[in-house]
Amino acid sequence: MLFRTKYNRNKEVFKSTSGDGYQPTYKMRVHEDGKRELEKVGRIDLYAQIQSYKDSCDINYILERFARGDESALSKIQGVYGDFTAMPTNLAELQQRVVDAEALFYNLPVDIRAEFNHSPSEFYSAIGTDKFNKAVGITPQVDPQPIIDPQPVISTPQVDPQPVVQKGEI
Numbered sequence: 488m489l490f491r492t493k494y495n496r497n498k499e500v501f502k503s504t505s506g507d508g509y510q511p512t513y514k515m516r517v518h519e520d521g522k523r524e525l526e527k528v529g530r531i532d533l534y535a536q537i538q539s540y541k542d543s544c545d546i547n548y549i550l551e552r553f554a555r556g557d558e559s560a561l562s563k564i565q566g567v568y569g570d571f572t573a574m575p576t577n578l579a580e581l582q583q584r585v586v587d588a589e590a591l592f593y594n595l596p597v598d599i600r601a602e603f604n605h606s607p608s609e610f611y612s613a614i615g616t617d618k619f620n621k622a623v624g625i626t627p628q629v630d631p632q633p634i635i636d637p638q639p640v641i642s643t644p645q646v647d648p649q650p651v652v653q654k655g656e657i
Contacts, residue, residue: 508533521609599623 509530516526542548552560559565575581592600592607602622603609613619620626 517608517612519612521604521606521612523608 510533511527512529512531513525514528516524518524549560575584588611589607592610595610599622600610602618603613610619613622
């Protein structure tokens with residue numbers, strides 16, 4: 488049995504494509520007609536992203552935070568505060584929400600569904616638009632004119648003018 492050394496390495500070498508140090512970022516866009524499309528929206532500098540975590544990985548910095556009284560410095564999971572009682576907790580619950588939303592759409596009258604080409608994604612992407620308000624029968628509220636808060640009038644007390652007497656006039 489031979490031990491592998493730098494002189495008798497395996498000849499099989501796997502090559503990977505070299506990158507330029509940037510990772511593209513994508514975002515799904517839902518167009519006005521309800522079509523979904525994945526678009527490239529930017530690039531992330533991988534080196535800068537890695538370097539942004541250098542302080543949080545430094546053991547001296549972590550221990551200094553803990554010494555100051557920050558107990559979360561040694562915690563694996565950071566807390567998040569919010570009301571998440573109605574949020575789905577797994578993929579099945581999330582999928583059930585989608586099914587419920589589609590069922591809600593398909594229970595609408597046919598003429599409303601026809602306005603959105605019988606597509607739930609078109610319907611939900613149009614929420615808040617004039618087309619949606621017109622199809623559903625929502626009349627937009629007219630915002631009342633803002634009440635201008637008048638500035639308080641500061642009045643100076645009226646004083647009868649007294650004649651100014653100069654020295655030697657009396």
